[in-house]
Amino acid sequence: MYKIGVDLGGTHIGVGLVKDNKILSTYYTDTPKDRDFVKTVKAMADAINTLLEKNSVKLSQCDGIGIGSPGVAEEKTGNIVYSANFGWHDAPLRSELQRYIDLPVAMANDADAAGWAEYLLGAGRGSQSCITITLGTGIGGGMVINGKLFSGGMSGGGELGHVTLVADGRECGCGKKGCAEAYASATAMVKMASEQLAQHPESILNKVEQLNAKAVVDASRQGDELASKVFADYVNYLAHLIASIINLIAPQVIALGGGVAGAGEYLLEPLNKRVDRLILNKKLPRARIVCATMGSDAGILGAALLEL
Amino acid sequence: MYKIGVDLGGTHIGVGLVKDNKILSTYYTDTPKDRDFVKTVKAMADAINTLLEKNSVKLSQCDGIGIGSPGVAEEKTGNIVYSANFGWHDAPLRSELQRYIDLPVAMANDADAAGWAEYLLGAGRGSQSCITITLGTGIGGGMVINGKLFSGGMSGGGELGHVTLVADGRECGCGKKGCAEAYASATAMVKMASEQLAQHPESILNKVEQLNAKAVVDASRQGDELASKVFADYVNYLAHLIASIINLIAPQVIALGGGVAGAGEYLLEPLNKRVDRLILNKKLPRARIVCATMGSDAGILGAALLEL
Numbered sequence: 001m002y003k004i005g006v007d008l009g010g011t012h013i014g015v016g017l018v019k020d021n022k023i024l025s026t027y028y029t030d031t032p033k034d035r036d037f038v039k040t041v042k043a044m045a046d047a048i049n050t051l052l053e054k055n056s057v058k059l060s061q062c063d064g065i066g067i068g069s070p071g072v073a074e075e076k077t078g079n080i081v082y083s084a085n086f087g088w089h090d091a092p093l094r095s096e097l098q099r100y101i102d103l104p105v106a107m108a109n110d111a112d113a114a115g116w117a118e119y120l121l122g123a124g125r126g127s128q129s130c131i132t133i134t135l136g137t138g139i140g141g142g143m144v145i146n147g148k149l150f151s152g153g154m155s156g157g158g159e160l161g162h163v164t165l166v167a168d169g170r171e172c173g174c175g176k177k178g179c180a181e182a183y184a185s186a187t188a189m190v191k192m193a194s195e196q197l198a199q200h201p202e203s204i205l206n207k208v209e210q211l212n213a214k215a216v217v218d219a220s221r222q223g224d225e226l227a228s229k230v231f232a233d234y235v236n237y238l239a240h241l242i243a244s245i246i247n248l249i250a251p252q253v254i255a256l257g258g259g260v261a262g263a264g265e266y267l268l269e270p271l272n273k274r275v276d277r278l279i280l281n282k283k284l285p286r287a288r289i290v291c292a293t294m295g296s297d298a299g300i301l302g303a304a305l306l307e308l
Numbered sequence: 309m310y311k312i313g314v315d316l317g318g319t320h321i322g323v324g325l326v327k328d329n330k331i332l333s334t335y336y337t338d339t340p341k342d343r344d345f346v347k348t349v350k351a352m353a354d355a356i357n358t359l360l361e362k363n364s365v366k367l368s369q370c371d372g373i374g375i376g377s378p379g380v381a382e383e384k385t386g387n388i389v390y391s392a393n394f395g396w397h398d399a400p401l402r403s404e405l406q407r408y409i410d411l412p413v414a415m416a417n418d419a420d421a422a423g424w425a426e427y428l429l430g431a432g433r434g435s436q437s438c439i440t441i442t443l444g445t446g447i448g449g450g451m452v453i454n455g456k457l458f459s460g461g462m463s464g465g466g467e468l469g470h471v472t473l474v475a476d477g478r479e480c481g482c483g484k485k486g487c488a489e490a491y492a493s494a495t496a497m498v499k500m501a502s503e504q505l506a507q508h509p510e511s512i513l514n515k516v517e518q519l520n521a522k523a524v525v526d527a528s529r530q531g532d533e534l535a536s537k538v539f540a541d542y543v544n545y546l547a548h549l550i551a552s553i554i555n556l557i558a559p560q561v562i563a564l565g566g567g568v569a570g571a572g573e574y575l576l577e578p579l580n581k582r583v584d585r586l587i588l589n590k591k592l593p594r595a596r597i598v599c600a601t602m603g604s605d606a607g608i609l610g611a612a613l614l615e616l
Binding site (some may be wrong): 049089127128145152162166169174183214229237240243246248249279281285 | 380389390397424435436437453454458459460461462463464465466467470471472473474475476477482484488491534544545551552554555556557558559560577585586587588589591592593594595
């Protein structure tokens with residue numbers, strides 16, 4: 001039997017056909033520009049049907065559909081309780097999709113779906129608890145605790161990016177000051193560098209074509225003073241976030257994904273050292289901090305593998 | 309049938325006889341000064357036997373013993389994995405106690421045991437998830453999620469007091485800079501006040517017999533400028549901690565205990581307002597923030613009610 005995974009994004013809808021924990025085929029379509037709920041679900045259904053036709057797979061050969069979507073997905077009701085990105089409130093995603101396709105539908109937040117794949121098949125494989133932190137434009141988090149997706153006691157938890165790192169510090173996109181996202185996302189790293197560029201005319205960052213996290217990491221590797229300082233500050237902030245997570249939730253594995261994680265050992269080595277100094281229970285074993293291994297299709301795969 | 313609850317503290321061992329969710333009788337004894345493991349467990353056993361004799365209750369009338377102890381208690385092995393306060397490592401508390409008393413023994417961290425009572429019978433009653441935050445000398449936390457005590461994916465989680473609030477900020481007793489405990493404990497409130505006393509000769513805090521959290525709260529109520537400023541800062545830091553917990557774990561109830569919670573509505577009203585501004589998902593229902601109701605025997609009662 002096949003499983004179908006859907007990764008609903010702001011610009012694209014990705015669907016994938018999954019068998020034996022592997023993606024056999026994917027298909028991508030545009031998310032309707034106005035993000036209208038009915039149109040978006042129709043596009044999702046069309047994409048799934050196209051994927052099945054392309055692979056000559058019948059509905060009767062499929063167990064069900066798993067959807068990873070932005071915002072707060074409520075598995076019990078099948079609703080998207082709230083999505084700021086899509087402007088949806090209590091949107092009945094499951095029942096609307098089932099108007100087109102008669103299969104069981106499982107749902108999760110998109111970062112949770114990706115974290116589920118990482119836990120099952122990636123860096124968290126073999127563990128019972130794995131928190132995946134995606135360091136990109138923002139900070140996303142997928143938490144698996146005691147073998148289950150964990151999104152808190154009621155809707156709206158799991159927002160790793162909006163844990164306070166510096167009370168009343170840097171402004172975050174959410175309106176609050178001092179969130180982890182304002183210090184430890186790829187965007188934050190770039191912002192910290194660009195703010196100091198003018199005072200550092202000697203920095204090679206003044207000459208890069210595109211000032212992004214990779215450029216900062218590369219310049220730091222080459223010994224650029226500004227880049228090295230920014231990267232060290234970044235590592236310190238990320239270490240504070242991770243130490244807070246370890247002190248509070250103590251997962252077995254913390255898997256880092258997103259653009260910044262591309263730095264690999266260059267990030268992990270100073271990060272691990274700093275985390276060792278920041279955690280409370282220094283004499284107890286703590287989470288392994290590693291890079292995520294599932295890549296960009298983790299969202300589709302994790303969605304497909306959600307429990308129906 | 310009776311249950312026996314034990315609250316193991318640094319100076320006292322409290323034991324209580326519990327029936328139908330109520331403490332019928334308590335007995336207290338000193339914790340051995342050197343906190344030697346064998347001596348301490350012997351003192352615990354003696355206290356339990358004294359309690360039973362005092363109440364003419366036989367061992368055969370008891371279901372079992374629950375112990376709340378400082379440090380990291382491992383229910384599976386029955387060991388105290390680590391306690392900084394007692395200097396214990398892998399101390400076999402259950403088996404050592406069972407040398408004296410042949411009853412099943414359940415174990416939890418002391419703050420978790422108190423949080424368990426608060427969840428079952430106090431401010432968290434009727435909820436499925438309740439986090440009790442004790443604002444005292446330090447900050448203790450007892451987390452119940454989905455009806456179960458939650459101490460993380462592996463040993464050492466649940467340390468609410470050591471979540472970062474201001475990266476590299478005020479020094480905390482744990483050696484890290486910027487922990488919640490250094491900003492939002494009763495001790496922190498007093499420290500923030502005393503640091504500013506000299507610049508505020510007009511403050512009535514200069515004249516109080518004992519500068520403690522209650523004195524700061526009382527002076528703030530009376531409109532004292534310094535005390536009002538310190539209290540407002542305190543509320544802001546505590547709100548950041550609570551907002552982080554809501555963003556990450558989204559419990560249904562957050563119950564505040566310890567000395568500072570004695571301020572009641574005077575604390576809760578500005579705190580709730582500030583938390584509303586700091587949480588991410590402003591359009592979703594969020595945790596009720598209330599004062600804990602179980603009082604100082606919560607530790608004994610919660611320990612007695614641990615699942616055997």
